[in-house]
Amino acid sequence: MLRYEKKVVFNGREVVTYNFCEIQINDPSGDCYGEIQIPYSSIYRLSDVVAVITDFAGREVRKVKKKEMTDRSAISSISFYEDDFIREFKLKHNTYPYRIRYSYTITSKQFITLVRWIPAIDIDIPTRSATLDVTVPANTNIRCQLRGVSRPDTLTDGTDCTYTWTSSYEGKAGEELSAPPALALLPEVTVMPEHFYFDKPGSLSSWKSFGNWVCELNAGLDQLSPGEEARIERCISNTTDKREQLQLLYRRLQEETRYVNISIETGGFKPYPASYVAEKKYGDCKALTNYFQSVLKVAGLESYYTLVYLGENINPVDTNFVVPQFNHAILMVPLDGDTLWVDCTSKAPLNYVGPSLQNRKAFVVDRDNSRFLDIPPLRYQDVVQTRKVHFSRMMNGKVRGEFTTVYRGGEYQELHYYQRNYHRADNEYIIRKYFTARGFEPMGHEMSFPCDDSAYVVLNVEAVSPSFCKEYGSDLIFNVLPMNLPRFEKPGRRVNDVQLNCPVVLKDTLEYRLPPGCAFGSLPEQVSYDSDFGSYSLTSRVVGDHVEVIKEFTLFPGHVSLEEYDTFYDFVFACLSAEINKYIVFTKT
């Protein structure tokens, strides 16, 4: 990107943002950056779209006509409907390099921030020069959050004050395994006035004032009909135990409602009323949370509407800077000295905190007392995946494997979702494709969730492999089934730090039955590694009529800087090397 300019003018009532981009396309692989998509909505109105193609020297080749621009709905994959739109057009020339320039204006009377400016079009595309101008009335207090951008120059003319930030971006590498979130790697400026208007007036002077604005937004949305209140009371009438009541009501919520996101106008922040969910039995995270909070209120249970940034790759909330940094709503329930985290869109057990929610700050909304609390991290026992396999060689030379795997954490969530939401035939496909050891053909599977309140799944798969055991002369050679370890980039290629959001713990117990007419031959040697980053071990022994191999791999959560990466990689590489080319030999007698 050659030039990226954004000019924001706030007159106290509306925000007008002028955007200008100039991009140089060097070869056909860059043509995709000429496919322009401009988001807008009824709140963020779009105007003055101009787009031009120039040659390398900047001479205009042609201007895009209005009829070449098309509009379509912009509905995210998690939503059923949103009233957002995209205007799109394509800028393409056949002589490389060429340049494209386009500009547009967005006007809005409703806003929380004045601008969130990321002067980059893609994580691996450099930006030569970027400028952000923000003009506000001289008496307007603004605050800004900066990442990788210097403080602004300021110009005051008595009436208005203009702040100017300049930036550039080198362009870092694209996707890497366990890299920090892409957004955290890009320069960014966020500017907001102390006072804003979005559905209701609000203030960003403190988290308390922001929390109060959320309270105002949600005020009056908690009304339920007498009939619904009676049903709630009936549901818990057999117990006075508060935890049991919560459990019953949460199960009722899970059975009766489901996640459907319909977002209209201010719907990005404001929930649908509780009565709407009570009638329709669906809603998005805000609506379901608001509804369940209303249900708990009827039951006399205290709870708090809570905002978090959801995602497995943790994007930490900057609590020093008062601006909404959240994408999900949950409920915090204080109960008997415990703090329970209740995701009202989830079908998992009560207080289940999965990889997308664990180990982060949660903003608990409470009038005049809104505050951050820590959602606890996942522990080793919350994520450990244990696999037990019994291998036996059949008369036809194929190997039968009986796999019993206990999944927790992310895999638990996936399987739980598939089992509930997919037809058995689709589940069979998923098990075949993603949950069966390489080289094995599943003959059948059973998935069980042994207990409603435990966040794990047991998957039994019976599978056959024609090639797992090979016969070479008098030797029968079985592979030691490898674990699915993460494969990181070699040190020379790695550009980003490593961010391990939760532990990885894999445990294997592999049993190889002695084939008829054979004697035990050689076993894999013992391996054991311990490092600051994790541990690995492999042991094998003969137990009765079979060989038993036990393996365990652990990767600790945390941050690995590029300086530490070589050592980290050595450890991971050693574990990977220990996993391959390991054999058990039986000898024909």
Next chain:
Amino acid sequence: MILTPVFVLFCCISLTFAQDSNWRFGMIGKEWYDMEAYEKDSEAEALVIHDLGQSSFQQNAGEFFVIFKRKTRIKIFTEAGLDYAEVEIPIYREGGIYEKVIELEGYTYNYSNGQLDRTVLDPSDSYIEKINDYWAVKKFVLPNVQPGSIIEYGYTVRTQNKYNLHDWEFQHRIPTLYSEYTVKMTPFYTYAYILQGANDFDVFESGEDNGLKQNFGAVEYKEIVHKFGMKDIPAFRGEEFITSINDYLIKLDFQLSKINNTTGQTFEIMSTWEDMTKEFMKHADFGKYIKKSEKSYKEVIGENRFDGLSDSAKVCKIVGIVKSNVDWNGNYGRVATGKPKDFIERKTGNVADVNLFLTGILRGAGLNAYPVMLSTRGHGRVWRDYPFSHFFNYVIAAVETNDGLIMVDATSTLCADNRIPPRCLNDWGLILGQDEPVWVSLNFDIPSEVSYDFNIQLAKGNMQAEVKALSTEYEGYRLRSAYGDETTELAEVLEKKYVDAVIDNVTISHPFETEHPYQFEYALSGPVEQINNKIYISPFLQETVKENPLKQQSRNHPVDMTYPTKRTYHAEIALPAGYNVDYVPDPIKFSNNDFSMDYAVIREGDLLSVDLTYAFHRAIYPKKSYHSLKFYFNELVKKANEKIVLVATSEP
């Protein structure tokens, strides 16, 4: 797949839609509430109890509107079935056609503790999502839906579009108890229909409507009513390696064939491929577009000269020039979206913009070039017995040369200039513009080849290997699309494949020169597999097929592999000092019309040569061949991954 002949709609028994449907909103027997699963498909997540559709014509200010009504009732069994409570109705809008959804109603019924609870859909809780300039969808979610619920909804779509009467799918991804489609015909429009995926209907009635006579102009008429019904239709379950669900669903497809005006004149709309071809060649955005494109020849070709080139070489050169001048915007289509002048200016357009323009430029060069209409793999096949234009969604060009007919497509720079992209390899295409329509096979018989050469040296517990790979045709296209000239990306993939080895000297040849095979080379060094005094060598390293891709125990549909393939592996292994050969795999040689495999190991002094060649000769295997095909893959996986075993004769 079974296709009945084209039927033209007319006949003579009296009936009415309302009487025969025997179905009203809310009239649901208790047995449906009690039903916990469908006995004929106990795993089904939901069951369509009734799916009733009706198309009819409504007069309005001297013209007819087509009115499509639908009423559907579904029993939800499991959470997976809740998705059927989210309903989308496609609506088309173009020029004078403005489809509108009216009379939307929906209900959810839940029955528990002896109480029936009915929740009504508020029509204002429906939304229109704009997909593009032509298509939108009306969406709604039925309220209060849970496993056990019965949902029902109905709506009417009003349209001016009489060309494509609403098609009807009898089959869904869940089982259907009864599906019925009624069409009420006026004498002014005649339609043809085809039935796909079934031989016959369980219900088929046709006759004069027993209502009042109607007038249009001076003509007095009664509607003719045709009813098609099917019972107990199983769920359609998709499989891997199929083209499109559209090829397999049981459905009725309608097309306007005649317009009969009030004076008694008849206009054939699309009764033959000949007529359709003529229509397209006269169309401003098709035949005329090609003619206008011819005039851009000089502008596009510029100073390029083709003197002394054969026709086929000339074609390739021109296709290359067009590709470098214009760009495909990713949209399909069978007609251009504007004038060639505008297209040249904006340099991007849909498939028809690009390839009709190409056809014109080829003609401008004096070549016999013709447009070819086809249906892409994801769009379903074309039924050649039935002249329905909506089968097609794509256009390429065909050129007559001394070397035969060449089919070309300028939408993909990574595809060879004398090839069409894999998405087009779908049965038959229709050549337009000649005296008669001509069908051309789009299947590609030349196998796409991949060959590997391995030179392996062993010393002191280590292995050094030099690997050369070469890929032709669509295998080359696949790699070009994946890596292009990105040696770093290729190296990363190789490093992940060979975990304990060092990968060096990765080079790529002809990354974008599509007239050449795509080639890459790399060097590998890493530990050798050693157990006690034996070394185990995989002669083809990690480059062969590692597991059977066919894992289903049975198959309902043909296996479509897009194009035939052939793979050749040649490894030379130098025996290290102090080692002798302990085990080499047995040779194998097998060949039939479907598959062939040839494996042999030859020792010459201290050099072992290992060769494997295999080929899947067909692009499409019928479902009856599934078990044989699976067996071939199994044998191939075993043989291709067998190891050579060396044993130490002395201390190394």
